[in-house]
Amino acid sequence: MLPKPNSASRESAMSDSIVQESIPRTDSALTRRGFLQAGLAVGGALVVAFQLPSAHGAQAGKSVFAPNAFIRIDAHGKVTLIMPQVEMGQGIYTAVAMILAEELDAAFDQVALEAAPPSDKLYGNPVFGIQVTGNSNSVRAFWLPLRKAAAGARAILVQAASQQWKVEPAGIRTEKGEAIHEASGRRVAYAALIDRAQGLTPPKDPPLKDIKDFKLIGNPLKRFDTPDKVNGKVVYGIDVMPSGVKFATLAACPVFGGTVGHVDDAKAKSLPGVRQVIVLKDLVAVVGDHMWAAKQGLSALDITWDEGPHSAVSSDDVWKQLRAASKTEGAVANSVGDVAKGLTQGDLLEAAYEMPFLAHATMEPMNCTVHVTPTACEVWVGSQVFSRVQAIAAKVTGLPLDKVTAHNYLIGGGFGRRLEVDMVASAVQIAQQVDGPVKVVWTREEDIQHDVYRPVYRDTLSASVSNGRIIGWKHRITGSSIIARWLPPAFQKGIDIDAIDSAADIPYDIPNLRVEYVRDEPPAVPTGFWRGVGPNNNVFAIESFMDELAKKSNKDPVAFRRDLLGKSPRLKAALELAAAKSGWGNPLPARTGRGIAVQVAFGSFIATVAEAEVDTHGAVHVRRMVSAVDTGIIVNPDTVVAQLQGGLIFGLTAALYGNITIHKGRVQQSNFNDYRMLRINEIPQIEVHLIKSAEAPGGIGETGATAAPPALGNALFAATGIRLRRLPIDQDVLSGKKPS
Amino acid sequence: MNDSPNTSPAKRYTLIIIGAVLAVVLIGFLWIVVLAPHATDFAGGTRVALTEYHGEDPTGVPAELKGASLIERGQYLARAADCAACHTAEDGEPFAGGRAFVLPFGTLYSTNITPDKETGIGDYTDANFLDAVHKGIAPGNEKLYPAMPFTSYTYMSDADVGAIKAYLFSLKPVHAPDRENSLGFPFNQRSLMGIWALLFNPDKRFEPRPARDPQWNRGAYLVEAMEHCGECHTPRNLLQALDQRQKFAGTVQAGWRAYNITSDPKSGIGAWSEADLAHYLAIGHADGRGTATGPMGEAVDHSLRYLTQSDITAMVAYLRSVPGISTSDLPEPKASPAPSSFADGVAANADPRGKAVYAGACAGCHDWTGVSPVIPYATLTGVRSVNDPTAINVVQVILSGAHLQTSDSRTAMPAFGSAYSDAEIASLANYVTARFGARPSAVTAENIATLRAQD
Amino acid sequence: MVSLKINGEVRNADAPPDMPLLWVLRDILGLTGTKFGCGIAQCGACTVHIDGAPVRSCLLPVGSIGQRAITTIEGVGASAAGAKVQKAWLDLEVVQCGYCQSGQIMSATALLNSTPHPEDADIDAAMAGNICRCGTYVRIREAIKHAAKA
């Protein structure tokens, strides 16, 4: 059932130009969800794309029915789904397969997957217009387009059956890969219809199933990708072994923006198994018969770096600059009523919250395998942006796109890191100097010290409250714009749609509100998407501040929020469920507290209660996390629960330990000894409660990471009366050694 | 009127007191200066000048290198004297100085001893260099601080000092201005160091003992003049000079404990076999005894691992002869592994955080038994530091990790200091000593904070 | 040339004695089920069994193994405990990205072999050395108990 990595590469439009075309015009109150709707609205081009005959169909000839780029049915009845999205553990292979199989009425046990080739035209994510798996939007983005594609295919098969039996299509229903004529009781397998189906065109708007008729969607089906992940058979990018492959590892200049000065490689070259030392502008790589030889060679090198302009940059500089920037006016992301006036009514409260740089530390370190010849380039890698992999390889080698073959693989953790192609670019450059294929594997130290980091953010908030209601609200978000670098056309009017996500569209009833964004790029440090990105900054700031406002209004944090959620019944319901399930209000032991945080992020409505204990040293013990989740129609409930469980732990890790610091232009952390991960003996009891809903599906992959930090921060306040306005949690503040 | 023969009682008492004080000072002076034993007096018999010694020359390089060039011999001796360790800053150019020595009364920085004329020793004459190494006096009569172990180096033969100079002058000059020391009064008065040297620097070349065999004498030369082991392992007196009466009894230096290396069987190295000692010196590790970390690890990395087999054996022979002194707070190391189950071995009421951290960050390499399933270097059973109830070296290794150059590659333990809290590290150290040692430690979070502050 | 007993077969590899087993398995013998995560015994992704005991192969010099039996994720299913653990992992759908799971399964199998009916404290002690970035810990705990009952 596992997808064979697909080697096709016929897409020849540059991904950038595709990006240009499909960036929707966006105006006021920009949000990722607004953006999503816009994306689908302009998705016309993409819907058309869904009707394009797939290359595979054409190539596979008559014995295969390929009504569109996503579906292939062969003469044996095997239904192959060409999977546009990559599997990183989020369960998307199974969810997308369920959606397609549902509308196609395919027999699920005959469904196989195949990773889509690089092609923005055929497989672009409707939200971004390029082939990307991110933003927790796979199900949201493909929900309608894929159902339409499948319904179209099903309609064709019904037509074929009606021609075969000479009966009205209306009298034919489909089920488990068969067309059935109720009246006569005749049934025919899809496989037997494919020849007839060739050339038939689907109706303009094939009817979609009614939710109540769903047979697969909503059931906890087993994942496609897991069986081979428990027996060692699964192949991640780091496992590929093209014949004759050599192994390389690299050291990039430890100082951001620095370059290689001088390299003495005499000793390295003398080591057994070391084949080559390759010096590029900003990194040195050693190629060997195996990773060990490459590693030994690398440590035997004597490298002097030209550290460049950033060699003095430290975290202090970063924070000085960010704090200064946060005092300047920002671009307005949303404005309602008269804030200036609103803030003068009632008691005023002001606070600032700060978030650190974070590394991704995906369990599978960065890697990429490449074979460059004078006429072609072949790339093996697990990527969240497959078409960009192909594009960057073409750019580096100067080869036309159709000479670049890329193979995508299952990913050992993405979290946004694999939305970048830096690891591909350097691997291709290295491969250009190697005879035969070379697998470039980063050490964990390189992986942590040459990441693109979740940006530092500073959120300044001021609000006025009067008898339990918020009259005025001003929120200024200051931080790097990842979008401006990563998807430039989407950066408009000084607004980063990601940085303001879940802030501009704050769910509370607030008559006078202003949300601003100030773009401030940190010195030296590259920034990138990270599980949750904008929302996990904004929700932490907003939900911590809401707790402070509740206190100022002498109201219970749950009650205070509930009374302000009039216009968001779904979130209110989640809040009430989480409060009830967590035993909100029940007495707790000394130095133990409960905290709540609610969020509308990635199209899901979630409330989370954390229960935590703090000892006199300030050590935190998280006892329990309870989340109530309304994510609309649930495709695979077990996956949703798993994503929450994992996401909450991911978020707790960040809140308790996550901190990348800079000294002399370098990252100070290097591996799991100093970039700490939550371990199994530190985790709380976790409960996830799903709320039934008929709304369109929401995203789930990043929600837990967003939910945990504010809920925990509020629990720690309840336990100690100490308010933490910076992450990660500082034990010295909690123990009273340091002021908060 | 004739004078009363006896003065008034008050006066008399004052005189008695003054007398007593003078007597104490005098005795003290006699005790710690005049009567202070020579570094090798424990061996008994007489010392003779090298010229009068007829055995095999204990100075110079071992037989294998006799034919080598002056520079090669100089390199061997410079390594034996471990010049690089102190004269190289963290990730700085070798011998270019700048390494900080944080002392109770301020910070000292080592100097640039590359042949750079402006900032190094490029202008030194042979006489200048001899004065610096033997007397602690730099050109311009500048008195060096005894962080430069000239009271040991003073035993080096002129020829060996010359060879080291030749080697240093063969190196690439590095332009690296010396860093300003930050010492408070009176320690910033270099002239005082002159007086100190007058009192405590024998300023004498090595004197062999004919009663002992050539191997012992070679060992003595290596241990005392070159490797200057006593600088860390011998306690100091009131005036910061080595107290040879406590020779090799162990001290705490720069936050690390230099252990008792006398032949005391319980608290020293008396129970170690010759092979144990030889391995430990040569590769920084001896099974069931431990792995060199911290300053000792550096000594192995930069110096000891380069010594020839014969020189290592000579050092062992000499160390063996040093009389045992027992250190009351160091129990005999526990030789048996801890139980294989985490559930046994440590009092159930012990702070659970230590065990929790150990389970996550340590057990993978050190195992619950303390016997590493991965590499012998990581075995904790029988190791002195986990059998030290102060746990000071255990804490240091947890905070800053350990590195050792082995014959074929590098072995290292990562540093956990930045990601784990003082309380966690304290309870981890207490757990480790309780589980693997003879006597548990009782380190507190405050102790950890203090140790962190030192580096 | 070292000769190793891996999953019941004798395999020869042209590797220096100080080379960690991990790279011999992955890069020379093509047994890529054993994963590289940190290289410093902090994550457990590289865990294999040496005579049944869990060992971090990223630091284990191949020359120190001798004739002791090496079991990797590719072979662990052949043992009763290994098969039970793999099944429990699928029954409870533990896996997310899966990259850490080879190591998790090796550690869990070793735990069940030494402690057939582990309690939470046993699981903490045996599994805390295995990091899962995806945060599958809740299900790992459940799956180990599930396998113990099977």
Ligand code: FES
């Ligand atoms: S790779 Fe061996 S423990 Fe992480």
Ligand code: FES
């Ligand atoms: S499942 Fe992804 S790291 Fe564990």
